[in-house]
Amino acid sequence: MTTLGSPMTPFLALDKGKLEANIARLRGRLKTPLRPHLKTAKSVEVARMLFDGQAGPITVSTLAEAEAFAAAGFTDILYAVGIAPDKLDRVVTLRERGVDLVVLLDSVAPAAAVGRARIPALIEVDCDGHRGGIAPGDPVAAEIARTLHNGGGEVRGVLTHAGESYFADSPAALVAAADNERRCAVQVADFLRAEGFQAPVVSVGSTPTAHFAQDLTGVTEVRAGNFVFFDLVMAGIGVCDVQDLAMTVVTTVIGHRPDKGWILTDGGWMATSRDRGTARQRVDQGYGLVADLDGVLLDDLLMTDASQEHGILSIRPGSAAELPDIPVGTRLRILPNHACATAAQHDQYQVTDSSSAIQAVWPRVRGW
Amino acid sequence: MTTLGSPMTPFLALDKGKLEANIARLRGRLKTPLRPHLKTAKSVEVARMLFDGQAGPITVSTLAEAEAFAAAGFTDILYAVGIAPDKLDRVVTLRERGVDLVVLLDSVAPAAAVGRARIPALIEVDCDGHRGGIAPGDPVAAEIARTLHNGGGEVRGVLTHAGESYFADSPAALVAAADNERRCAVQVADFLRAEGFQAPVVSVGSTPTAHFAQDLTGVTEVRAGNFVFFDLVMAGIGVCDVQDLAMTVVTTVIGHRPDKGWILTDGGWMATSRDRGTARQRVDQGYGLVADLDGVLLDDLLMTDASQEHGILSIRPGSAAELPDIPVGTRLRILPNHACATAAQHDQYQVTDSSSAIQAVWPRVRGW
CATH class of the missing domain: 2.40.37.20 (D-serine dehydratase-like domain)
Incomplete structure (x- = not known):
């Protein structure tokens, strides 16, 4: 029998029972569909554990992940990093193979090229100042959507990520971060709909907010990635033991x-x-x-x-x-x-x- | 023509001209033999640039490196991390293929097993409190050497690394760190020789001290790894621009x-x-x-x-x-x-x- 005493150190040990329990815990609390982020595990086998033979939905952080998970049969994939124009060809190649690969936009400039490539996109919203995204009240959302739509693309909806939730210091702060995340995303989705776009997807999430959200009204999917393994940062803010x-x-x-x-x-x-x-x-x-x-x-x-x-x-x-x-x-x-x-x-x-x-x-x- | 505009980002670009100049600079200043540490580059091609068809000497930080460089023809290899007993079999396998792979010891406990496996070892000396190694005046050096020798191994010499030199803040501090590194290593080598061991190798080095050492009397080889590429930490302490x-x-x-x-x-x-x-x-x-x-x-x-x-x-x-x-x-x-x-x-x-x-x-x- 090979045990943890056998492989040459250092190496990663993964406790499958804890992995299963972590997945069951989040699946058990969420009524909204989960689109797990595979940037943490980057493993086809973990992706399969998250689903019972279903082809997603999943989130990825690189096109290498998108390609690997597509090769393993996952066909509903969100690439959750603002798209660089040089990467559109690889996105198109995957879409031509039948993968519904969706990208992110937060500015007008790349939207026309994404539209011309017939790629659906979510508009990224910044709910707490951590990286990309438009401000929730910024009318540029409509301009991005129009540019995408007029180019030939589909305004699939909106996405936000509560990066600040990693620094929350109480259950109340986590609940508030989740509520802020939801409100920002729904606000921009509502604005886009008022501007005439369907914007069916309202995607939110982070491991902390996915575990503390009290109200997901208007949200259509929740993303979380770290939760499959958890770590000391998550234990430190009280999301896990x-x-x-x-x-x-x-x-x-x-x-x-x-x-x-x-x-x-x-x-x-x-x-x-x-x-x-x-x-x-x-x-x-x-x-x-x-x-x-x-x-x-x-x-x-x-x-x-x-x-x-x-x-x-x-x-x-x-x-x-x-x-x-x-x-x-x-x-x-x-x-x-x-x-x-x-x-x-x-x-x-x-x-x-x-x-x-x-x-x-x-x-x-x-x-x- | 493929240029840096072609590969999908992010990726590493390596300027071969600067690499050559960095290698030439250190080779130009050192009269003592250089045993470059390949933990930075981890590249067979960089290793070949460091030598003109010679089979070393080189330093590595993992047995995976030792195996890869051995497969590329390098036969004089120092594994510069204290040896874990589980790893002796892999060391023996490489030695049986004709690679003079040398390991590190800083305690008595593993020395008998290293000796029984007929593996030569350097005794690691701590010159400035950064990780492993015995204190320069510690008579345990003789006990480690005797245990290794009596087991059947070879006391190849001593090694030290001026980890503190990465925090030096002036040329004078770098010169002093290099001098301290040399003195500590020579002191233990002299002690071992007085105790009846040949200890032919006195190995010192770090990128900062290799570039600032004024006197290498008694030193038989200098290790440095980072110098092939350099970085902002090295620029910050004045070792490069x-x-x-x-x-x-x-x-x-x-x-x-x-x-x-x-x-x-x-x-x-x-x-x-x-x-x-x-x-x-x-x-x-x-x-x-x-x-x-x-x-x-x-x-x-x-x-x-x-x-x-x-x-x-x-x-x-x-x-x-x-x-x-x-x-x-x-x-x-x-x-x-x-x-x-x-x-x-x-x-x-x-x-x-x-x-x-x-x-x-x-x-x-x-x-x-």
């Missing part, structure tokens, strides 16, 4: 520095990423919490620093816990800050059930 | 937020990594400086924020420069904080001469 984290990085102890209170591992930032998302939270978890191979957390032990191929574990500053005596060669799990970034450092998942037996190896989609 | 950076990330403008002073690109942290190495320097360069496709820097324009597939460009805080008017679809280069981390986000380099014509595509070694 630390025990819900489905993906961990397995590392091996390679040395000790008792004079410094350090345990060294072979999992550096190449294995965890440089993401330090919890640094801005109430509890800074360093590069991650540390558990044994069975998943039992080690008391107040953190991965506190990283070089390319070295991880440094030490006791949380201020804690009275003692550095445990862990021999060279012992394998440990690191619970990551940010699942999307940590997963991106790896090419595959070693998939286990609740035991440490490896049931499968699932590849990840890479590149753009 | 910004114009020396050989590797950049090519991105495309996908939108504008004039109300926020933002230009959005399709190059987020997935393309640049989350590394913010310059945040601790005198001049914080955000996620990187911005140049046009010809490499001409745009005045005080920085990549100031990143989500997974979105980069945000804005004017440096405090600068009077105006946000340039750059249309959607325009390609821009991002000069990275940390070449090792940025390169790790990609699978290949698009290699150019001083023009933007692409001469070759070089793959990178991935995984562990």
